[in-house]
Amino acid sequence: MQKRPGLKVIQPTLKEKKRYLVYSTSSFGSSAPSAGALQKGIEQGMLEFLGDNGYSKAGIMFIKGTGKKGIMRIDRSAVDDVRTGLMTITSIQRQPVTITCVGLSGTIANATKTYTSHGGE
Amino acid sequence: MIDIVQCVVTEKIKGHGKALGFSKVISKPDVLIKEGGTDAQNRAFVSDPSIDILMNPELKQTKDTVHQRRSGLNHVLAKLAKRHHLAIGFGFASLLHTKDVARAQILGRMRQNVRICRQFKVPMVVCSYASNIKELRGAKDLLSFARLIGMNGSEAKQALHWKRPLKKIRIA
Numbered sequence: 001m002q003k004r005p006g007l008k009v010i011q012p013t014l015k016e017k018k019r020y021l022v023y024s025t026s027s028f029g030s031s032a033p034s035a036g037a038l039q040k041g042i043e044q045g046m047l048e049f050l051g052d053n054g055y056s057k058a059g060i061m062f063i064k065g066t067g068k069k070g071i072m073r074i075d076r077s078a079v080d081d082v083r084t085g086l087m088t089i090t091s092i093q094r095q096p097v098t099i100t101c102v103g104l105s106g107t108i109a110n111a112t113k114t115y116t117s118h119g120g121e
Numbered sequence: 122m123i124d125i126v127q128c129v130v131t132e133k134i135k136g137h138g139k140a141l142g143f144s145k146v147i148s149k150p151d152v153l154i155k156e157g158g159t160d161a162q163n164r165a166f167v168s169d170p171s172i173d174i175l176m177n178p179e180l181k182q183t184k185d186t187v188h189q190r191r192s193g194l195n196h197v198l199a200k201l202a203k204r205h206h207l208a209i210g211f212g213f214a215s216l217l218h219t220k221d222v223a224r225a226q227i228l229g230r231m232r233q234n235v236r237i238c239r240q241f242k243v244p245m246v247v248c249s250y251a252s253n254i255k256e257l258r259g260a261k262d263l264l265s266f267a268r269l270i271g272m273n274g275s276e277a278k279q280a281l282h283w284k285r286p287l288k289k290i291r292i293a
Contacts, residue, residue, distance in 0.1 A: 028254070028255055080268045080269045081269060083262050083265035083266075084262070084265055084266045084269045087213065087262050087263075087266065088216060088217060088224075090217060090255070098255060098257075098258070100258070100262060101262055101265075
């Protein structure tokens with residue numbers, strides 16, 4: 001039997017407990033940022049708020065998104081920290097913006113439902 | 122849930138507040154708020170029974186000391202606030218206007234104030250304390266903020282449902 005390349009997948013109990021957070025932005029009349037700019041802005045904002053250590057513990061990963069909404073994966077224990085961090089972001093590329101958490105789910109299927117029902121892609 | 126703001130509450134702000142999950146957005150005429158100042162000012166505010174909320178007592182404080190943070194509250198002020206039916210307010214806007222170490226200091230002071238208020242059963246209020254519509258934040262996000270500064274689940278929910286205590290209404 002051929003050996004599978006790479007490392008074996010870790011045990012389920014050792015995996016991070018994740019949550020999928022659906023967020024949306026309000027631009028207050030000015031143009032919405034691009035998807036890449038929004039993602040970068042959120043990364044910068046979260047790094048500023050959480051610090052290097054906190055950001056690593058939060059395990060932030062962007063799943064999908066546009067300039068107006070998106071889905072990110074975070075660690076279960078960092079949900080409050082990440083939500084508060086999103087509240088501290090006031091501008092992206094010098095345009096005023098507010099980011100709100102629209103929904104939080106344990107599965108990506110449910111998160112995608114919330115994302116789509118909020119008028120996503 | 123109820124949000125408290127600094128600015129005048131217009132129809133636009135009310136509508137935005139409803140979209141963010143608040144049943145009501147109130148401001149200064151409906152609630153008598155005093156912002157935190159020096160130690161002497163904070164003492165005077167908590168001794169005044171006509172005041173409803175002392176907002177951000179940690180803001181204009183001096184440098185932290187080795188053994189404790191200068192958070193604007195201590196056990197004496199907490200007991201006075203409890204006696205005069207005053208609530209201690211934690212406005213999120215103070216974090217928006219600061220950065221880096223100053224922001225971290227304010228967060229730490231808020232955490233200390235939460236511990237003090239819990240010990241002496243002083244009512245706590247969490248709000249956006251926005252000065253314009255752009256500073257308004259979602260109800261559930263403020264709930265997360267309340268948990269971040271050290272409140273447990275029920276304390277956080279109560280902090281977003283401020284009501285003038287009945288004893289105060291009767292006295293007035």
